[in-house]
Amino acid sequence: MTAYVLYGVAALFALAPTAIALAASRAASGIVYGACLVVTAALTVLAVMSLIGEPSNPAVVLPLGLPWLGAHFRIDALSAFFLIVVNLGGAAASLFALGYGRHEETPHRVLPFYPAYLAAMNLVVLSDDAFSFLVAWEFMSLTSWALVVAHHRDGDNMRAGYVYLLMASFGTLALLLGFGLMAGPDGHYAFDAIRAAHPTAGLAALVLILAVVGAGSKAGVVPLHAWLPLAHPAAPSHVSALMSGVMTKVAVYGFTRIVFDLLGPPDWWWSMVVLALGGVTAAMGVLYALMQHDLKRLLAYHTVENIGIIFIGLGLALAFKAHGMAFAAALALTAGLFHVFNHSIFKSLLFFGAGAVLNATGERDMEHLGGLIHRMPQTAFVFLVGCVAISALPPLNGFVSEWLTFQAILLSPQLPSWGLKFLVPAVGALLALSAALAAACFVKAFGMSFLGRPRTPVAANAQETDGSSLAAMYFLAALCLVAGVLPGLFIDALAPVSRALVTTAMPHQTGIEWLTIVPIAESRSSYNGLLVFVFVTLSGSIAAFAIHRLASDRLRRGPAWDCGYPDPSPATQYTASSFAQPIRRVYGTTIFQAREIGEMPPPGATTPARLTVELRDLIWDALYAPLAAFVGFATERLNILQFLTIRRYLTLVFGALVLLLLVLAI
Amino acid sequence: MILARDLIFQGVQMLLVLALSPLLTGFVRKVKARLLRRQGPPLVQPYRDLVRLMRKDVVLAQSASWLFRVIPYIVFAGTWVAASLVPTFRGGLLFSWSADLIAIIALLGSARFFLALAGLDVGTSFGGIGSSREVMIASLAEPAMLMIVFTLALIAGSTQLSTMAGYMASGAEGLRVSLGLAVIALIMVAIAENARIPIDNPATHLELTMVHEAMVLEYSGRHLALIDLSSELKLLLYVSMIACLFTPWGIAAPEADAQALVVGVVSYLAKLAAGGVLLAVFETAIAKMRVFRVPAFLGAALMLSLLATLLLFVSGSL
Numbered sequence A: 001m002t003a004y005v006l007y008g009v010a011a012l013f014a015l016a017p018t019a020i021a022l023a024a025s026r027a028a029s030g031i032v033y034g035a036c037l038v039v040t041a042a043l044t045v046l047a048v049m050s051l052i053g054e055p056s057n058p059a060v061v062l063p064l065g066l067p068w069l070g071a072h073f074r075i076d077a078l079s080a081f082f083l084i085v086v087n088l089g090g091a092a093a094s095l096f097a098l099g100y101g102r103h104e105e106t107p108h109r110v111l112p113f114y115p116a117y118l119a120a121m122n123l124v125v126l127s128d129d130a131f132s133f134l135v136a137w138e139f140m141s142l143t144s145w146a147l148v149v150a151h152h153r154d155g156d157n158m159r160a161g162y163v164y165l166l167m168a169s170f171g172t173l174a175l176l177l178g179f180g181l182m183a184g185p186d187g188h189y190a191f192d193a194i195r196a197a198h199p200t201a202g203l204a205a206l207v208l209i210l211a212v213v214g215a216g217s218k219a220g221v222v223p224l225h226a227w228l229p230l231a232h233p234a235a236p237s238h239v240s241a242l243m244s245g246v247m248t249k250v251a252v253y254g255f256t257r258i259v260f261d262l263l264g265p266p267d268w269w270w271s272m273v274v275l276a277l278g279g280v281t282a283a284m285g286v287l288y289a290l291m292q293h294d295l296k297r298l299l300a301y302h303t304v305e306n307i308g309i310i311f312i313g314l315g316l317a318l319a320f321k322a323h324g325m326a327f328a329a330a331l332a333l334t335a336g337l338f339h340v341f342n343h344s345i346f347k348s349l350l351f352f353g354a355g356a357v358l359n360a361t362g363e364r365d366m367e368h369l370g371g372l373i374h375r376m377p378q379t380a381f382v383f384l385v386g387c388v389a390i391s392a393l394p395p396l397n398g399f400v401s402e403w404l405t406f407q408a409i410l411l412s413p414q415l416p417s418w419g420l421k422f423l424v425p426a427v428g429a430l431l432a433l434s435a436a437l438a439a440a441c442f443v444k445a446f447g448m449s450f451l452g453r454p455r456t457p458v459a460a461n462a463q464e465t466d467g468s469s470l471a472a473m474y475f476l477a478a479l480c481l482v483a484g485v486l487p488g489l490f491i492d493a494l495a496p497v498s499r500a501l502v503t504t505a506m507p508h509q510t511g512i513e514w515l516t517i518v519p520i521a522e523s524r525s526s527y528n529g530l531l532v533f534v535f536v537t538l539s540g541s542i543a544a545f546a547i548h549r550l551a552s553d554r555l556r557r558g559p560a561w562d563c564g565y566p567d568p569s570p571a572t573q574y575t576a577s578s579f580a581q582p583i584r585r586v587y588g589t590t591i592f593q594a595r596e597i598g599e600m601p602p603p604g605a606t607t608p609a610r611l612t613v614e615l616r617d618l619i620w621d622a623l624y625a626p627l628a629a630f631v632g633f634a635t636e637r638l639n640i641l642q643f644l645t646i647r648r649y650l651t652l653v654f655g656a657l658v659l660l661l662l663v664l665a666i
Numbered sequence B: 001m002i003l004a005r006d007l008i009f010q011g012v013q014m015l016l017v018l019a020l021s022p023l024l025t026g027f028v029r030k031v032k033a034r035l036l037r038r039q040g041p042p043l044v045q046p047y048r049d050l051v052r053l054m055r056k057d058v059v060l061a062q063s064a065s066w067l068f069r070v071i072p073y074i075v076f077a078g079t080w081v082a083a084s085l086v087p088t089f090r091g092g093l094l095f096s097w098s099a100d101l102i103a104i105i106a107l108l109g110s111a112r113f114f115l116a117l118a119g120l121d122v123g124t125s126f127g128g129i130g131s132s133r134e135v136m137i138a139s140l141a142e143p144a145m146l147m148i149v150f151t152l153a154l155i156a157g158s159t160q161l162s163t164m165a166g167y168m169a170s171g172a173e174g175l176r177v178s179l180g181l182a183v184i185a186l187i188m189v190a191i192a193e194n195a196r197i198p199i200d201n202p203a204t205h206l207e208l209t210m211v212h213e214a215m216v217l218e219y220s221g222r223h224l225a226l227i228d229l230s231s232e233l234k235l236l237l238y239v240s241m242i243a244c245l246f247t248p249w250g251i252a253a254p255e256a257d258a259q260a261l262v263v264g265v266v267s268y269l270a271k272l273a274a275g276g277v278l279l280a281v282f283e284t285a286i287a288k289m290r291v292f293r294v295p296a297f298l299g300a301a302l303m304l305s306l307l308a309t310l311l312l313f314v315s316g317s318l
Helices: A002-022 A028-052 A077-103 A113-126 A130-151 A157-183 A191-196 A201-219 A228-234 A237-262 A268-290 A295-322 A326-361 A377-390 A397-410 A418-450 A467-485 A487-493 A495-502 A529-551 A576-591 A618-643 A646-665 B002-035 B045-055 B066-083 B094-098 B101-121 B125-156 B161-169 B177-193 B221-246 B258-285 B291-314
Strands: A060-062 A071-073 A555-558 A595-599 A610-614 B058-061
Touching: A002 A028, A002 A060, A002 A113, A028 A077, A028 A113, A071 A130, A077 A113, A077 A237, A077 A326, A077 A467, A077 A495, A113 A130, A113 A237, A130 A157, A130 A228, A130 A237, A157 A191, A157 A201, A157 A228, A157 A237, A191 A237, A201 A237, A201 A268, A201 A295, A228 A237, A228 A295, A237 A295, A237 A326, A237 A495, A268 A295, A268 A418, A268 A576, A295 A326, A295 A397, A295 A418, A295 A495, A326 A377, A326 A397, A326 A467, A326 A487, A326 A495, A377 A397, A377 A418, A377 A467, A377 B066, A397 A418, A397 A467, A397 A487, A397 B101, A397 B125, A418 A576, A418 B101, A418 B125, A418 B291, A467 A487, A467 A529, A487 A495, A529 B045, A529 B066, A529 B094, A529 B101, A529 B221, A576 B125, A576 B291, B002 B045, B002 B066, B002 B094, B002 B221, B002 B258, B045 B221, B058 B066, B058 B221, B066 B101, B066 B221, B094 B161, B101 B125, B101 B161, B101 B221, B125 B161, B125 B177, B125 B291, B161 B221, B177 B221, B177 B291, B221 B258
Parallel strands: A555 B058
Antiparallel strands: A060 A071, A595 A610
16 A cells, blocks of 8 residues: 555656646646646545555655665554545645636746645655655655745745745754654664654653654744744645645644654653643634734634644643543544544635635735625635634534544543643633634634625626636535534544554444444533534524515515615725724733724814724744844854955864864864 | 434424523513513513514615525524523433534534624624624633533533433532532623623614624514524523523423423423523613623633633542
8 A cells, every 4th residue: 555655656746847847838737736636636545545444554665765774654544644634635725726726827836846745745644764754844844935935026925935944944953853862872763663762751851842843833833833824825825725734734743643653651741731832822823813814814823723722632632641541542632633634624625715715806805805705606605614614613523623622621630630630621711712712713704805895896896716626615615514414434534543542542433323423421422413414404494494485585675774874885894903803902902912003183184093003923022033133143243254364264174173183082 | 102202302392492482581571671660561572573573574785695694594593403402391302412512502603603794794884893792702701601511511420411400400419619600600601692781782772882783783574583583592592501500400300200391391481480580680780881891701700610610620529
C-alpha cells in the first residue's frame, strides 16, 4: 500500500515541472488541477483502505536523503487518517480550482507550486524517519510560502510572506532540535529507533516544549499564531483553504506523532501545557476573528480557534493517558481527531465560498459586500451550511466533535492531579465561550456578506460562481451533513488510530440501534444526529404544510418596515464593525485595549462626524514587536561588519581559525 | 407494546408543550397586569393572536431573501424539538436519548443563530441592532448554560435530561452548594434567554433598547406567528427544565399508572403556574437594565456556574 501511495506522491511531484512546461498554454490550469484531482482522489481511496484495513504496512526504504539512513516511509493508522484529511482536502481544492483557477491572472506563479505543496504535505504524513520528516516539513513550508507570495504585488502580501517565512523557519528549527534530542548523540533518526529509546524525564520535557513550539507555530497556537492570519488570506483562495484546512492539520499530525507516539509515556503536567494553550487559543482565536471585517482574514483567525479546540481534545487525551484512564483517553483523542477531520471539511468549504465571493466581486472586505444571497443563491446556501457546521450547531458535524470533547471534559473530575482539577473546568468554560462566540462570528460573516442590501455596485452585480467550484462546495457541504448525522461511522474509523496511540478505542458505534452514538454508557450520554435532523426537518415541514393549507399562504411584497423609518441608503445598515461593537465592548476593552474615539464637529461645521476604533494586538506588542526591535537593533550594530577593510577581515578570519583550532584541541 | 406506549407519551408531550406554551405566556401577562392593578388581556389572548396572525397575509420586505422566509420554520422546528425533549409531567421520554441536554441547548442555539441571521436579512438598522445585541447576550448566556449543564451532569452522572430528572427525583441528593449556585445561574440565564425584564422587554416596540423584538421587526403574518410561538415554547421549555431539575416532585415514572400520571399532570401545571407567578412578580418588581449592564448580569451567572463546576471538580460532596 505504501508503495502505491508513494507513486501517487511522485506523480504529484512530477506535475510541478509539467506545470512549468505548460505554463504558456491556456489549458495548463485545467490539466494541472485535473491531474491533481485524479491523483488526490486516488490517494484518498488508498488512505481510506489502509485505515479501515487495520494497516500493518511495512516501511518502504528509499535510497534518498542521508546515505546511512535512507528515506523511510510507512503508513500506520495515524498517518492513514491524516492522509485522508490531506488528500480529501486536496481533491476538493483541486476540483474547486478547476473553475476558480481560470480567473488566475498569473497562473505560472501558482501552478508549479500547487502539486508540489500537495506532495510535500503527503510526504510529511508518510515519513517514518526524522530526516525525511523535516525535509518534507520544510518543503511544505517553502512551497506554501511561494503560493502565499504568488500575488506579491497586492497589498501587504510581501510582508505576510516575510513573517510566514520567519515563523516557518523558526518552527522547523524547534522541531529540528526536538528530533535531535530524541535521536540522541548516535543519530537514531528512524522513528522505530526513536520509539525504542526512552528519553529521560528532563529530556522528554524539553522535547515536548520544542514540539509545542515547532508544530504549534505551524498550527497557529496562540501566541505563535501571528503569521497565520496574514499568510492564509494572502494566498489564492483554494490554497488558503489548503493552508487553513489541511496544513494546520499536518502540524497537528506532527504534534500527535511526537507527543503520543515517539516520546513514550507522558507525564501528567504535559497535558497542563497543552490544555492551557488550547483553551487560550480557542478563546483568543475567535475573539480576534470577531474583530475582523476582511472575510478571509476572519476565516483564518477562526482556524486558530479550531486549533485550540483540537488541542483541548489532545490535551485531555494526554491527561487521561498519563493517569492510565485508557477509555477516557480514547474518547478525548477521538474527539480531537474527529474535529481535525470536521474542521478540514468546513474550513475548506468556507474558504471556497470566500474565494467564490472574491471572484464574483473582487472584494474581501465584508463592509463592501452584502445582499449576495440574491445574486449567488447557491454559494450562499453552501456557505451557510459551512457556517452552521463551524458554529457547532446540530445536526451538522462541528457539533458532534465539540459534544464529544464536552463528554471527555465531564469524565475529568476523576483525574487525581490537583492542577488538572482546577484547569479542566476553566478550559471547559473557555471552550463553551468560544463555541458561543463562534456562532456570533459566523452570524456576522454570513450576515454581512450574503444578507442585507448590497453595499457597493460590485456586490449588487455579482454573478453566481462556476459549476466545478459549486460542485466542490456542494461535496464538502454534503460531507458536513453526513459526518453530522452519521458520526458513528467516523468514530469507528478512528478506532485503529486510538488503539495505536492510547491502547484502546471508544466502544464500537455502528451497531447501536438507530445509529446513535454512545461514547461511554447509554445511561450517561448519547446523541443521535440523524434523529435530530429528521425531527427538525419533519416538524418544520409539517408546520409549513399545515399553515399553508389551513391558514394562509398569501404573500405580498412591500417596502421594509423598520419601525416606520426605513432609509433607502444601504449605508444605514449594520456593518461588520457595528455588528461586533457590543462584543468588542464586552471583551475587547481589556483584551484588545479597544478605544472608540468619536469626533463630533461643532454645531454649524460641515465636516462629518467620525467614529474611529483603535484596537491593539497585545500579543504582537508584547512578544513580536520587542523581538523585531531587538533584531533590528542587533543588525544595525552588526552592520559595521559589512564595511571593514580587507586587513580587518583577514584578522577576523585568522582569529576564527585560531579559536576553532583551540576548541578542537581542548 | 412498551414502545407504542412510549411513542404515544412522546407524541402527547409534543402536543402538550405546543398547546400549553401560549397559555403560560398569557398567564404571565395576566398576573403582571393584575399586579399593576390593570384588568389585563384574557388568558387566551395569545391563542387569538396566533390565529389572527396565521390568517393574515405575509408582507415581505422587498430586500428579503428566501432565507428570511425559511427561518421561521427552522426556528420553530428547533425550539419545538428541544421543548419536547424536556420532561414535563412524565419522565423517561422515548427520544430523550437522541439529544441530551447539551444538544438541547445547542438546538436552541441553532434557533437563535438563524433568528439573528433573519435580523440581518432585510438590511435595516433595527434588525442589525437586534441581532448584534442578541449574539452578545448569547455569547455570555450560552457558556453559562453549558457550565450549569456540567454541574448538573457531574452530580447526576449523566447529560441525559430524563436521566438527570429521574436522579433528582430519586432524592439521592440533598442540598448542595453547587446545586444552589447552579439554580441561581440557571434562573439568570433563563431570564436572559427568554428576553424578559431586566434584560429585554417582551412588551415593547419602537424602543432603542429592545433586542428580541428588534430582530423580528420585519416579520408579519404567519411568519410572525411562528416566531412568537417559538418564544412562547422557549419560555415553557425553561420553566419546565427548572421545574424538572430542581423541583422534581410529582413527575410520573415511565412505568407509572394512571393515578401517578394525573398527579404528574396536576403537579406540572402547578409548577408552571408557580413559575409564571414568580416571573411576573420579578418582572414587576425590577426595572429594565441598560444594554451594557447586561454583560455584568450574565457574567455573574457565568461565574456562579463556573464556581459550581469547580466545586464539583475539587470535592465530590459540595
